[in-house]
Amino acid sequence: MVLPDINIADLPSVHLLDKNNLPNCAAIYFVSDSKGQIIYIGRAGNLVARWRDHHRFIQLKRFNRKNPLSISWLTCSNDINTLSNLENEFIKLYKPPLNWSKVVTPVRKITPVETALQQSLQQLAKLNTVVFGFDPIAGEKPPTIYLEYPVYGRRGVSGSIRTALRNxxxxxxxxxxxxxxxxxxxxxxxxYWETEYNGIRIDLSPVEGLVNIMQGVTRRTVAGVEFIALSASQIEAIIKSAPNFKEDYPGLEAVEEDPIPMEFASKSQLCNGNNKSVIEIEPWEELEPMAEGEVRVMNRQFLHVDGVEVEICTDDKGRYFVRHNVYWWITQGNKNPNIERDCVVDVLKRLVEGLPTIRWCGYRFRLETIFFSEDDVEVRSILLPLEMFEDLMKHPNSMFAGKLLQEIASGEYKPKPEDSRCIKMCLWLKQNSLFPLLETENS
Structure with a gap:
């Protein structure tokens, strides 16, 4: 393709921070520094829309502090092939450094659940929270530890507790x-608050008159954190004075042994190398958003696993994705769920939050136009990273219930010829991964 004879310095331009003043037009854009060096080149079907949420903007903004950057543009046809070809040719010509680098994604810091539990309990202990007792039966609820915090009329520490737990x-x-x-x-x-850890529920509620029963209290630990606690004789006295109390808490007993045995980690221990308060997990690279009117060009291939066809999409960086339609078809038999009526984005967020890993917390699900260049096919879909798709398919809690869930989760389920696509994929992915198949087919 023959490039137009242009001088970048003669093109219209705006300062990086004035990106909202860009025109509404299809263009090839050039990001240059004050010396005229081009550091990034891109294409846009709608220039101003593309820069409203550009995936490089934060990175470029940092560069701009030391060396002012500007955005120049060459207006051209809105044809996707023309834009793509021009962009590639200009990148080959100028070799801008940022086009050859990944968007920097920081390693995500994850707080282990044990650390979060101990930190919250430490805050509650400082606010004079009392261990009321432990009910291993608790009716329809899991075994429950009852914590009470003091209130006096309309006064109390509820605000401090709310702030601490929200943090x-x-x-x-x-x-x-x-x-x-x-x-x-x-x-x-x-x-009134609650949380769960390893099948044990912790219930926190306000109570008046705690000061009247403070005499004779003992001290006990919950998850290694020391609390004021009611003794067995105090609980017995409360039950005698309130006959209905036994009905509400049929199995309530004083805490003797820690119901959540855990070694307490002090602040100094959390800071040294022997006990880390955070762990690192492999980050996922955020998909750069496409501007309104633009399409994401991808390739696709089809894998066949135990009789189930899985479409895998590949972007220009070699990253693998599965469209939400494929997930819905495998799990619910519906290839084209209605994005709004079926609340697809909300469902995906809820499913991700229910995974045993929090690797995908904060992932932004976007409905995009995807163009498969080899097949000349254009579709509207939400892209799920292949790793996320595997995590969702391997986690049976979101797909099965009752005896079937128990058997699959425990590994006792015996495959049957009439198994659904969902069961087949779940069982297969518990032992395998799709990535080796992709590598085999691409080799």
Whole structure:
């Protein structure tokens, strides 16, 4: 393709931070520094829309602090092939450094659930929370540890507790505290909270009159954190004075042994090399968003696993994805779910949050136009990284229930000829991965 004879310095341009002043047109754009060196080249069907959420903007903004950057553009046809060819030719000609580098993705810091639990319990202990008791039966609920925090009329530490637990919830951890009930503001707006760890529920609620039973209390640990705790004789006295109490808490007993045995990690221990408060997980590279009117050009291939066909998409960086349509077809038998009516994005977010790994927390699901160049096919889909697809398919809790779930989770399920696509893929991926098949077919 013959490139137009142009001088980049003569093209219209705006300062990087004035990107909102870019025109609404199809163009090849050039990001240059104050010396005229081109550091990045791209294409856009709608220039101003492309730069509203450009995947390189944060990176370029850092460069701009030391060396002012500008965006120049060459207006051209909106034809996708013309834009793509021009972009490739200009990149070959100028060899801009950022076009040959990945978008920097920081390693995500993950707080282990044990650390988040201990940190939240430490905050509660500082606020005079009392271990009321442990109910190993708890009716329809899991075995429950009951914690109580003191209130006095409309006064109490509910605000401090709410702040502390919400801060814990902001951490990248699978431990989350839920405020399942809140008193009306006229009564103090006291919150009732709960969380779960390893099948044990922790219930936190406000109570008046704690000061009246403080005499004779003992000290016990929960998850290695020391609390004030009611003794067996105190619980017995409460049951005698309130006959209905036994009905509400049929198996309540004083805490003697730690119901969540765990070694306490002090702040200094968390900071040294023997006990890390965070762990590192392999990051995923965020898909750069496409501007309105643009399409994502990809290739695809089809794998066949135990009679199930799986379409794998590949982008220009060699990354593998599965369209949401494929996941829906395998799990629900529907190739074309309605994005809005079937709440596809919300469902995907909920499924990801339910995974035992939190690797995918914060992943942004985007509905995009995808163009398969080899087949000349254009579709609208949400792309799931192949690793995410495998994680979702391997996790049976989101797909099965009852005896089937128990057998698959325990590995006791025996495959049957009439098994659904969903069961076949789940069982196969528990022992294998699709990546070796891709490498074989690409070799």
């Amino acid at each position: 814990i919830n902001k951490k990248a951890s699978s431990l989350k505290w839920k405020e399942y009930n809140t008193e009306p503001k006229s009564l103090g707006k006291f919150g």
